[in-house]
Amino acid sequence: MAKDKKMVEAITSMDEDFAQWYTDVVKKAELIEYTSVKGCMVIKPYGYAIWENMRNELDKRFKAIDVENVYMPMFIPESLLQKEKDHVEGFAPEVAWVTHGGLEPLQERLCVRPTSETLFCDFYKDAIQSYRDLPKVYNQWCSVVRWEKTTRPFLRSREFLWQEGHTAHATAEEAEQRTILMLDTYAAFCEEFLAIPVIKGRKTDKEKFAGAEATYTIEAMMHDGKALQSGTSHNFGDGFAKAFGIQFTDRDNKLHYVHQTSWGVTTRLVGALIMVHGDDDGLVLPPRVAPTQVMVIPVRQDADGVLNKAMEVKQILSKHFRVKIDDSEKSPGWKFSEQEMRGIPVRIELGPKDIENGSCVVVRRDTHEKITVALDELQNKLAEILGAMQSDMLERARLRRDESIYDATEYDDFKRIIDTKPGFVRAMWCGNEACENKIKEDTSATSRCMPFEQEIISKKCVCCGKEAKNMVIWGKAY
Amino acid sequence: MAKDKKMVEAITSMDEDFAQWYTDVVKKAELIEYTSVKGCMVIKPYGYAIWENMRNELDKRFKAIDVENVYMPMFIPESLLQKEKDHVEGFAPEVAWVTHGGLEPLQERLCVRPTSETLFCDFYKDAIQSYRDLPKVYNQWCSVVRWEKTTRPFLRSREFLWQEGHTAHATAEEAEQRTILMLDTYAAFCEEFLAIPVIKGRKTDKEKFAGAEATYTIEAMMHDGKALQSGTSHNFGDGFAKAFGIQFTDRDNKLHYVHQTSWGVTTRLVGALIMVHGDDDGLVLPPRVAPTQVMVIPVRQDADGVLNKAMEVKQILSKHFRVKIDDSEKSPGWKFSEQEMRGIPVRIELGPKDIENGSCVVVRRDTHEKITVALDELQNKLAEILGAMQSDMLERARLRRDESIYDATEYDDFKRIIDTKPGFVRAMWCGNEACENKIKEDTSATSRCMPFEQEIISKKCVCCGKEAKNMVIWGKAY
Numbered sequence: 025m026a027k028d029k030k031m032v033e034a035i036t037s038m039d040e041d042f043a044q045w046y047t048d049v050v051k052k053a054e055l056i057e058y059t060s061v062k063g064c065m066v067i068k069p070y071g072y073a074i075w076e077n078m079r080n081e082l083d084k085r086f087k088a089i090d091v092e093n094v095y096m097p098m099f100i101p102e103s104l105l106q107k108e109k110d111h112v113e114g115f116a117p118e119v120a121w122v123t124h125g126g127l128e129p130l131q132e133r134l135c136v137r138p139t140s141e142t143l144f145c146d147f148y149k150d151a152i153q154s155y156r157d158l159p160k161v162y163n164q165w166c167s168v169v170r171w172e173k174t175t176r177p178f179l180r181s182r183e184f185l186w187q188e189g190h191t192a193h194a195t196a197e198e199a200e201q202r203t204i205l206m207l208d209t210y211a212a213f214c215e216e217f218l219a220i221p222v223i224k225g226r227k228t229d230k231e232k233f234a235g236a237e238a239t240y241t242i243e244a245m246m247h248d249g250k251a252l253q254s255g256t257s258h259n260f261g262d263g264f265a266k267a268f269g270i271q272f273t274d275r276d277n278k279l280h281y282v283h284q285t286s287w288g289v290t291t292r293l294v295g296a297l298i299m300v301h302g303d304d305d306g307l308v309l310p311p312r313v314a315p316t317q318v319m320v321i322p323v324r325q326d327a328d329g330v331l332n333k334a335m336e337v338k339q340i341l342s343k344h345f346r347v348k349i350d351d352s353e354k355s356p357g358w359k360f361s362e363q364e365m366r367g368i369p370v371r372i373e374l375g376p377k378d379i380e381n382g383s384c385v386v387v388r389r390d391t392h393e394k395i396t397v398a399l400d401e402l403q404n405k406l407a408e409i410l411g412a413m414q415s416d417m418l419e420r421a422r423l424r425r426d427e428s429i430y431d432a433t434e435y436d437d438f439k440r441i442i443d444t445k446p447g448f449v450r451a452m453w454c455g456n457e458a459c460e461n462k463i464k465e466d467t468s469a470t471s472r473c474m475p476f477e478q479e480i481i482s483k484k485c486v487c488c489g490k491e492a493k494n495m496v497i498w499g500k501a502y
Numbered sequence: 503m504a505k506d507k508k509m510v511e512a513i514t515s516m517d518e519d520f521a522q523w524y525t526d527v528v529k530k531a532e533l534i535e536y537t538s539v540k541g542c543m544v545i546k547p548y549g550y551a552i553w554e555n556m557r558n559e560l561d562k563r564f565k566a567i568d569v570e571n572v573y574m575p576m577f578i579p580e581s582l583l584q585k586e587k588d589h590v591e592g593f594a595p596e597v598a599w600v601t602h603g604g605l606e607p608l609q610e611r612l613c614v615r616p617t618s619e620t621l622f623c624d625f626y627k628d629a630i631q632s633y634r635d636l637p638k639v640y641n642q643w644c645s646v647v648r649w650e651k652t653t654r655p656f657l658r659s660r661e662f663l664w665q666e667g668h669t670a671h672a673t674a675e676e677a678e679q680r681t682i683l684m685l686d687t688y689a690a691f692c693e694e695f696l697a698i699p700v701i702k703g704r705k706t707d708k709e710k711f712a713g714a715e716a717t718y719t720i721e722a723m724m725h726d727g728k729a730l731q732s733g734t735s736h737n738f739g740d741g742f743a744k745a746f747g748i749q750f751t752d753r754d755n756k757l758h759y760v761h762q763t764s765w766g767v768t769t770r771l772v773g774a775l776i777m778v779h780g781d782d783d784g785l786v787l788p789p790r791v792a793p794t795q796v797m798v799i800p801v802r803q804d805a806d807g808v809l810n811k812a813m814e815v816k817q818i819l820s821k822h823f824r825v826k827i828d829d830s831e832k833s834p835g836w837k838f839s840e841q842e843m844r845g846i847p848v849r850i851e852l853g854p855k856d857i858e859n860g861s862c863v864v865v866r867r868d869t870h871e872k873i874t875v876a877l878d879e880l881q882n883k884l885a886e887i888l889g890a891m892q893s894d895m896l897e898r899a900r901l902r903r904d905e906s907i908y909d910a911t912e913y914d915d916f917k918r919i920i921d922t923k924p925g926f927v928r929a930m931w932c933g934n935e936a937c938e939n940k941i942k943e944d945t946s947a948t949s950r951c952m953p954f955e956q957e958i959i960s961k962k963c964v965c966c967g968k969e970a971k972n973m974v975i976w977g978k979a980y
Contacts, residue, residue: 059624060579061575064575064577066573066574072572072573075573092547093550097539097542098614122598123601125649134539147537167576182603183576
């Protein structure tokens with residue numbers, strides 16, 4: 025049994041060193057591998073399968089609200105990137121530049137897209153002429169590049185996968201509605217599919233997207249109490265439209281600028297899955313997103329009839345669940361460890377005694393609960409167990425998060441909490457960037473968002489004591 | 503009616519100017535738009551939906567034969583690209599080079615992947631240690647960049663979308679089997695899904711992939727008689743393994759080099775769809791790949807009950823087909839033209855008289871045949887019509903192709919046929935690259951492949967008259 029445990033023992037415990045625990049899980053669960061291209065990773069089959077499930081589910085949800093997929097070039101000419109002032113300031117310092125094509129130097133440098141607002145605007149400027157051409161609700165699934173100095177698997181890498189939606193509308197109201205609709209779509213996806221509870225809110229001006237009028241965000245709390253910005257939706261107003269000259273003739277026969285939005289989520293969400301649900305045995309995946317939902321593990325598989333029965337169970341369940349069987353020559357204990365490390369929601373243990381009794385043992389990955397189930401009830405029972413696991417995981421994550429959100433009305437309290445307790449702090453803010461900067465400097469916490477659900481905790485800014493405008497959620501963040 | 507025809511009339515006829523016809527279709531069917539990034543295109547929603555259907559179908563077929571998806575970085579360090587001699591010679595002249603990251607010059611240039619053999623090899627070198635780690639059958643869906651001088655939508659652009667599979671095997675036999683399996687998968691996909699007949703064969707050494715031992719290809723004939731290489735599958739032997747040091751310990755406890763393959767198809771296939779099936783009214787899509795299979799077009803939609811009935815028909819059919827309704831304010835004639843231009847397989851015309859008779863008129867896009875169908879039989883009848891259309895399109899394309907394949911035993915004949923008749927020529931070849939070069943110089947035709955189905959047309963090379971080794975298919979190509 026000692027040998028069986030080796031693989032698990034090799035993981036650092038979460039409490040001991042959370043960062044190392046994360047890296048261990050990412051490697052041991054075979055999600056990612058480092059490459060000789062600094063800051064870029066290989067997403068391995070298991071990691072990619074998780075992303076693929078996310079993408080397929082999100083894409084289905086997008087299509088149900090009239091999003092159309094397109095593909096834009098990966099290169100942006102330098103002059104195009106420079107058209108919107110705030111945007112170029114935000115991104116130019118962190119892009120990769122192509123200067124040669126084949127053996128020739130280029131006449132104009134091209135950057136590898138860090139995001140594609142400028143390309144979509146350049147396209148919309150000609151594609152949109154009349155109100156009949158509106159709205160445009162386009163999205164693309166692609167990779168983008170940002171030349172980060174320090175990188176971490178899934179959380180921050182020089183290249184990452186994402187979707188970016190870019191829309192154009194006839195009115196400001198419609199643009200705002202789309203911005204919120206997409207944020208709501210992200211929030212529902214995170215809670216229903218990933219079992220990750222999120223806080224919806226608006227970013228402060230300091231934290232908003234380069235070129236946006238308003239940035240909305242969903243913020244999730246990781247196991248170590250840190251925040252992960254898990255998706256954003258931006259309302260650009262007509263700022264980009266004016267910079268790029270995107271006008272249309274409306275029913276009034278006059279020229280108007282369009283109103284635009286953009287919104288995205290990335291492979292960061294895989295990082296969120298790990299850090300919200302994982303434990304000291306490895307990854308724990310909610311059943312809906314899990315590439316494999318059920319692992320059948322024969323016990324004493326050399327015994328007469330065991331392997332056949334296990335195959336049969338696998339076959340029957342495959343019609344309803346994503347099932348695999350581990351019939352390798354490893355010991356059952358080793359197989360259990362591997363299944364746990366990979367976060368497969370349940371395993372089915374099936375040995376000679378179980379078969380004799382016409383039953384098997386179902387083990388939940390999240391609670392380690394062992395449930396003896398009659399084989400002829402297995403299908404229904406499994407559906408129940410997986411359903412319960414999905415909702416339990418969301419509830420547990422929500423409870424844990426809510427227990428780690430503290431209110432602070434005095435600055436000393438604020439600093440003490442941030443300093444000593446993992447989690448978020450709710451505190452009032454005057455709306456002045458100086459206070460935001462001071463808080464960041466004093467505590468390294470940043471404003472995560474002004475949540476949509478506001479509550480007046482006090483009348484004074486927690487930092488300067490002047491009249492407060494908004495309740496803000498503060499926290500250290502990835 | 504004159505106005506209704508305008509849109510169609512704006513297309514150049516195929517016979518008049520095939521290249522212009524192609525460009526017209528690509529634009530008018532709203533597949534693609536040019537961008538301010540030279541040689542790069544926007545794939546618009548309709549064009550992308552076609553690619554998405556191809557990708558989903560192919561991906562399903564891949565997964566059924568144990569292919570796993572991954573994601574590799576888009577950048578390749580210059581030193582990595584240079585590791586395999588033939589490979590770097592083939593690709594270095596046509597890659598885009600990143601020289602700066604953010605504000606800093608890079609220590610080593612990175613190229614944007616033109617293909618990812620080198621990255622997969624770099625990964626496999628560590629990931630593969632034992633025979634237990636084999637085979638690796640990985641694939642990725644991504645975009646690649648090749649700095650082409652002249653570009654055409656879908657057929658040749660500086661950036662294009664594709665899938666690239668990269669595998670590693672314990673034995674040469676297994677690698678060869680996988681190479682052929684993937685070629686067969688491509689061929690079946692083209693014929694069954696895209697209704698495009700292809701010729702399977704092996705490339706000559708001159709035409710094979712940079713670094714491959716053998717390249718297999720599927721070649722399709724376009725409406726103008728030119729060839730389009732529609733997919734390739736390469737067997738690398740252990741050449742890359744030796745260059746990158748990819749070794750494993752086999753059951754014999756000795757170190758062996760792996761045997762590798764790679765294989766890919768691209769958005770070129772959208773170009774093939776256009777040029778195999780299109781006509782002077784625009785695109786014609788086989789039902790299986792069509793984003794919209796049925797367009798319901800109400801006639802006299804202002805008349806009492808017409809629009810409601812049309813909606814109802816659409817609703818019912820939606821459970822079984824991909825259906826849209828065109829209830830815009832355009833005239834029916836205009837709507838017909840648009841549906842034809844976009845190649846939607848069938849339209850359903852439904853007016854007051856049809857409703858009175860309890861029927862509607864189904865019009866096939868490929869034959870323009872009008873079929874009166876009772877509304878209560880519509881669902882079954884439509885399935886029949888779409889099924890017939892799918893197989894008729896394949897058969898027609900096959901007939902047209904076969905009628906344009908000529909045999910030549912004398913060089914004068916060969917030259918005359920290539921010069922005067924669109925299509926392919928079958929002729930014997932001695933295996934000498936000098937003859938291949940001479941033929942290309944004299945006629946601008948290239949060797950498309952040595953088809954798997956060989957036939958001895960004569961005993962002499964059509965060019966030099968020496969002893970022939972293979973029958974080769976020759977043709978002008980995209």
